Amino acid sequence: MKMLLTQINGLFSRIYEKEQLSIEDSARLLAQAAIGEGKIYIKGFKEMEAIPLEAINGAEPMNSANLLTNVANLTNADRAIIISRFSNDSEAVKLAKELVQQKVPFTAISGNSSNDEMDLTQLADVHINTSILKPMLPTETGERTCFPSSMAALFIYHCIKLTFDEIIEEY
Template sequence: MLKIFTTQLTGIFNRIQEGEAQSIEDGARLLAQAVISDHSVYVYGKNELEGILKEAMYSSEPFPSVKVLPKNEENWPDFEMTDKVLMFCAGSADDEELKMAEKLYERGIGLVVVSPSGKDGAPIASFADVHIDSKLRMPLLPDEDGTRFGFPSLMVSLYIYHALSFTLKEILQEYQ
């Protein structure tokens, strides 16, 4: 089972590297605008993706200018126009996440969204300046009864988070 999981996960990472490299670079450039102008990058993830928030804030290499985006709009900060939001969604976005993205869009806040695209794309992408497809649409492992299990949304999101972080670091080094 571990070999199948590793093979499937490696396949997801390879598809992200091959298909999303430009979106990752575009996302990092958008986020760099906030960092360079001494404004904030607000990060959002719910449920298991709250792990991204911990990585961004408390890891040995925290994300520059990072703050947590509160889930409730009434707790949102008074955004500056150069503030940006980095949003991680495990699915193609639930109603709450869609509404959140729409409200950020209406306020003119730059938004980078990481979520899987389905057959019809990702509805949340219409509110994002940059959408990065996580490529994780269904669980990776087949069970004996034909169902599937093993949905490593945090692992895949952390891979994209680090890709954004490394690209942002390169952009900031070029800027200096």
């Protein structure tokens, strides 16, 4: 557990250091909907469904947040967040392409699996890298275990929300 704690602390510190500007950009993008006539729509894939649950049903829900179920009903006044384990997740990329086609600005949170395909890093207005691409802890057999992608995404979500709340409060 001590190794895990050390790794998680390091992960959160790296996210803060490397993604701070993207987190601020994301909060500003989302605040445009909350201050204007739009709403914020959130969709998580697989284990990342934890983030929309936190944003909508958590102890401190995000202002204007809704579960993204139908892109056809969105307008360019709305904003979205897509969260997936990897930036090349086929379902997340499909949704991102629909948002681009609908002209809905959005943030994506995922591990940057950087490949040559059109992925979330290229489609999103703002992409925030979870920095989780493989398990974190070595085992005694030389393999690796512990893939805390949803923890990283929740940390990023809370960073975005803190900044978002500050923007809304100032407005």
